[in-house]
Amino acid sequence: MNSLSIKKVDEKVIEKIVNDNKQFLSSSNNDKVKYFFKLPNKLVINIYNTNTILLQGEHISEFINKYDLKIIEKQSKEIKLNKNLQLPNIGCDEVGVGDFFGPLITCCAYVEKEFEEKWPELLSKITDSKKINDRDILTLFEQIKDKVIxxxxxxxxxxxxxxxxxxxxxxxxxxxxxxxxxxxxxxxxENLKNSTVIMDQFVNEKSYYNYLTDQEIVIKDIYFETKAESKYISVACASIIARYHFLKEIERLEKEYGVKLPLGANNHVKEVVNKYKKEMPENVIKFTKMHFNSKI
Incomplete structure (x- = not known):
């Protein structure tokens, strides 16, 4: 469900919202909610005693525009930008590292400076892909894919x-x-070549470049930070886009080889891995990371 929270809403604005929607007023089990509305357009409005309004469901943007609501906190709790690395920038992240099945996928995503102002509702949903369920990843990708490079x-x-x-x-x-x-x-x-690049750090900077000494072309001047996917919008977008493609690759592999590929590396997954190693010795290498230890 889409949601957006607006804090410190003016009393006069709240009064107008209540008057305009009083026929849709409902009761709430939350004693911190002063007014609770269920609109026929599938929008739910929670007005708290603190004058915070929580919008859930559809048509959130239309509601915000109708009452000229000011979004003071444009960033979700998960996205707290480093002041020295404001947008625009390129974020990098990877998925598939800890999964027996499926490929390794990296993504880099450029997010423009105006992203926060253009899509505040979308911004509130962007966070590290590991904290988003797979169904929402598929939806979020469709919302993000044409808004970033x-x-x-x-x-x-x-x-x-x-x-x-x-x-x-x-x-x-x-x-x-x-x-x-x-x-x-x-x-x-080519217009992005001078952009700041932020990478979710998996090794220190020196080791990263040491790993690339045998590469003909190496992209340098990268800013490395741990847990960057929960600090930078661009890295979070890269995380979501990479996860989307990983899920699609798993789906493709399952269809191509007629198998079920559970995610992760727990004992259940190991049992499945060992089963395929016995039953499909020629094909298992095409959808499994073979160096993982499958001993239970």
Whole structure:
């Protein structure tokens, strides 16, 4: 469900909202809610004793415009931007690292300066993809995909397994994939070449560049920060876009090989991995990260 919270709403505005919608007034079990409305257009309005209004459902933007509501906090609780790295910038993140099944996918996403002002309702829903359920990831991607500039790099399982056999280091694989994705976004969008790049840190800066010494072209001047996906809008967008493509790849692999591919690396997943290793020895390498320890 879409939702947006507006704090410190003027009493006169609240009075107008109440008068305009009094026929839709309902009771609430929350004693902190002063007024509770269920509108026929599937919009739910909670007006709290603190003069905070929580909107849930559909047509939130129309309601905000109708009553000229001012969104003081444009950022969700999860997105607290570093003041030295304001938009616009490019965020980088990866998915598939801890899953037995499916590829390794990196994404870099450029978010423009005006993003917060143009889509405050969408901003309130953007956070680290690990904190969003898969159904909402699919919906969020559709809302984000045309509002940011992005590239994904997919290291399919067969190539992943060959690369791991060569390097024996997953951090190196992640570094290579991120570098490939950044090369793509700059090659396809020359106007972005001077953009600040933020990466969710999985190794320190020195190690990252050491992993890329054998690469012909290396994108440098990257800002590394841990848990960046919960601090920067661009990294959170990259996280969501990467997760979307990971889910779609899992779906494709299941259909192509007639298998079920549970996510993660728990004992249930290990049982499935071992089953496929016995039953499908030739194909299992095409949808499984073979270096993972499947011993239960």
């Amino acid at each position: 992005w590239e994904v790099y997919i290291l399919e399982n067969s190539k992943y397994n060959r690369a791991y056999d060569l390097y024996k280091n997953t951090h190196k694989l992640k570094a290579i994939c991120h570098n490939q994705g950044l090369k793509r976004i700059f090659r396809n969008n």
